[in-house]
Amino acid sequence: MRVEFRLSGSGGQGLLLAGIVLAEAAILEGKNAVQTQSYGPEARGGSSKAEVVISDDDIDYPKATDPDFLLALTSEAYRTYGRLMGKGTIIVDSSVPLDPAIAAKTVTLPILKTAAVDLGKKVVANIVALGVLGGLSGIVSDAILERAVLARVPKGTEDLNVKALRAGIALAKGETPPESC
Amino acid sequence: MPKTVKLMQGNEACTAGALAAGLRFYAGYPITPSTEIAELCAEELPKMGGCFVQMEDEIGSIAAIIGASLTGKKAMTATSGPGFSLMQECLGYASLCEVPIVIVNVQRMGPSTGMPTSPAQADVMQARWGTHGDHSIIVLAPGNVRECFELTLRAFDLAEKYRVPVIVLTDEVIGHMREKVELPDPRDIRPFNRAAPRSPAGYKPYAADPDGGVPLMAPFGAGYRWHVTGLFHDETGAPSGKSDVADKLIRRLDAKIENNVDDICEFSGEGLEDCEIAVVAFGSSAMSALSAVRRARKEGVKAGLFRPKTIWPFPAKALREVALHAKTIVVPEMNLGQLALEVERIAGCSSKVVKLGKVNGELFRPEEVYAAIMGEADNGGTGQGSAKAGEGAK
Numbered sequence: 001m002r003v004e005f006r007l008s009g010s011g012g013q014g015l016l017l018a019g020i021v022l023a024e025a026a027i028l029e030g031k032n033a034v035q036t037q038s039y040g041p042e043a044r045g046g047s048s049k050a051e052v053v054i055s056d057d058d059i060d061y062p063k064a065t066d067p068d069f070l071l072a073l074t075s076e077a078y079r080t081y082g083r084l085m086g087k088g089t090i091i092v093d094s095s096v097p098l099d100p101a102i103a104a105k106t107v108t109l110p111i112l113k114t115a116a117v118d119l120g121k122k123v124v125a126n127i128v129a130l131g132v133l134g135g136l137s138g139i140v141s142d143a144i145l146e147r148a149v150l151a152r153v154p155k156g157t158e159d160l161n162v163k164a165l166r167a168g169i170a171l172a173k174g175e176t177p178p179e180s181c
Numbered sequence: 182m183p184k185t186v187k188l189m190q191g192n193e194a195c196t197a198g199a200l201a202a203g204l205r206f207y208a209g210y211p212i213t214p215s216t217e218i219a220e221l222c223a224e225e226l227p228k229m230g231g232c233f234v235q236m237e238d239e240i241g242s243i244a245a246i247i248g249a250s251l252t253g254k255k256a257m258t259a260t261s262g263p264g265f266s267l268m269q270e271c272l273g274y275a276s277l278c279e280v281p282i283v284i285v286n287v288q289r290m291g292p293s294t295g296m297p298t299s300p301a302q303a304d305v306m307q308a309r310w311g312t313h314g315d316h317s318i319i320v321l322a323p324g325n326v327r328e329c330f331e332l333t334l335r336a337f338d339l340a341e342k343y344r345v346p347v348i349v350l351t352d353e354v355i356g357h358m359r360e361k362v363e364l365p366d367p368r369d370i371r372p373f374n375r376a377a378p379r380s381p382a383g384y385k386p387y388a389a390d391p392d393g394g395v396p397l398m399a400p401f402g403a404g405y406r407w408h409v410t411g412l413f414h415d416e417t418g419a420p421s422g423k424s425d426v427a428d429k430l431i432r433r434l435d436a437k438i439e440n441n442v443d444d445i446c447e448f449s450g451e452g453l454e455d456c457e458i459a460v461v462a463f464g465s466s467a468m469s470a471l472s473a474v475r476r477a478r479k480e481g482v483k484a485g486l487f488r489p490k491t492i493w494p495f496p497a498k499a500l501r502e503v504a505l506h507a508k509t510i511v512v513p514e515m516n517l518g519q520l521a522l523e524v525e526r527i528a529g530c531s532s533k534v535v536k537l538g539k540v541n542g543e544l545f546r547p548e549e550v551y552a553a554i555m556g557e558a559d560n561g562g563t564g565q566g567s568a569k570a571g572e573g574a575k
Contacts, residue, residue: 020359024188027361033188035359039298061472061547062358062465 002055003139004064004088007129008081009073011039011048014126017152019050021130025140025148026054034062047076054139069137070104071129072096073111082106091132107136109171115164124164127153131168142169186363191329191356192217192259195285195349196225197364198333199257202372204283205231206256208245210238210264213297214353215287218259239264243271247280251409253377253400255337259285262304263294265311272346273312274411276434279387279396281340281375285333285349287356288515290542299542300353302464303516308348309493315431317438319347319445320493322463326360332490338373339445343437344395350492352515354465354544381405388416391429393436438494446496448489450503452478456485458557459507459532461500461524463489465544466513473550482558492520497527504528509557513537513550533557 085104
């Protein structure tokens with residue numbers, strides 16, 4: 001079965017890395033995975049989007065067509081991609097005001113705050129978000145996801161990143177996706 | 182080293198393919214969306230005794246790799262449209278002087294600076310005819326990450342074998358996409374190395390069978406004296422303005438590629454045996470096309486995908502066979518119909534060719550190609566009159 005993820009926010013939030021780790025975790029589980037991206041010419045800031053398609057079968061088209069999960073960490077990303085959502089679930093940061101016109105299933109979680117306040121490092125918001133995506137989708141096991149994170153993050157930051165991942169998984173598990181919102 | 186399975190980026194796979202082929206000299210000027218190739222070469226080449234040079238611009242870059250190749254090194258540069266434009270003059274020089282080089286062009290939206298981070302496939306004709314004068318050239322177009330590895334490796338083999346510049350034409354989507362790939366065991370890779378002369382005595386650097394022969398190439402620095410010039414030259418390499426020398430040379434350069442299309446051309450496909458509607462697509466557009474073809478098949482439409490991996494020379498013989506039963510050929514490409522011209526030339530007499538151009542900096546969505554296939558199917562595949570270019574891809 002084909003599962004599509006779209007991770008959106010602003011450049012510099014590390015969403016591309018989160019997408020890469022998610023795809024690598026899927027490969028560790030023996031699945032196929034493709035990760036693509038689109039971004040503006042800016043070195044940081046601007047809008048950023050990473051997509052991951054995971055499947056047990058051959059993946060022909062590499063981009064998300066009707067995402068199962070949309071992660072939106074900024075208001076702009078939420079408004080741009082939220083309105084394109086059909087069957088899937090939107091995971092939006094609590095700092096983003098919701099738009100009643102966006103009808104897709106929506107889960108609001110304090111991803112940025114968990115990173116900045118609870119963990120004291122806003123740079124790990126991407127790994128918190130990865131934990132949330134892993135937890136909500138169940139696409140890979142928590143242990144595999146942790147292995148994939150450890151294989152990618154810089155030396156000396158392992159503990160912090162594992163904490164961030166676990167915090168994200170906990171956020172996902174404490175929150176049952178509502179039917180609609 | 183055993184086979185490795187990993188998530189790999191297209192540009193990374195290009196670099197890995199080049200290194201597997203024996204790349205030892207890279208000169209380049211970084212440009213989005215090709216920069217990862219330069220970064221990785223800068224990291225990897227010094228570890229293996231190779232050389233990486235960041236040049237002042239793309240003119241210097243191609244000039245430097247031509248020089249390196251003349252000393253016997255396998256040499257490459259990577260760029261995108263604006264840089265590829267600057268390389269055209271030296272591309273002709275490498276072509277006439279028969280210097281094997283590999284150029285990776287990761288296409289982005291143009292003309293000019295265009296949209297640096299957005300994909301396009303609009304350098305198809307530039308890759309073929311960008312430099313002046315009659316010349317044959319080889320252009321390979323990977324359709325996924327694994328093929329970035331395979332075709333870059335192959336680009337070196339073909340460059341060495343035919344002493345010709347080879348262009349690997351990818352695009353932003355293929356270059357930046359990451360995919361699960363299984364790379365071959367390096368011990369199973371046998372790169373082609375150019376044939377060298379036995380002794381400097383009596384060496385004629387451009388002596389070859391006039392019917393498409395490839396002369397033996399002596400590395401500079403090994404005791405051979407020879408002259409390399411962008412003027413027309415005779416067998417000794419000395420400039421010549423004689424009409425018979427010029428005629429013989431240009432015909433040999435053409436024949437060495439055109440007489441060997443069966444060796445050079447590769448394609449892949451799905452559903453080609455019985456398709457009534459064929460889709461011809463290369464690079465990233467072919468991924469959208471494959472998805473569309475599979476969906477159309479499920480709906481009972483006999484659709485097929487013909488995906489050239491070599492776009493110049495185009496695998497014409499294979500396409501002609503498909504055109505015998507495909508009433509319509511749809512050509513989705515991220516330009517306004519460049520490859521479609523070649524498809525029309527090859528199959529336009531027997532099949533209706535429908536151009537499907539997309540030029541907004543985004544990859545085709547599968548449904549756009551699907552809509553074009555189904556539109557043709559509704560016409561009975563014969564379609565009275567011609568469909569509008571860009572139909573289904575607004």
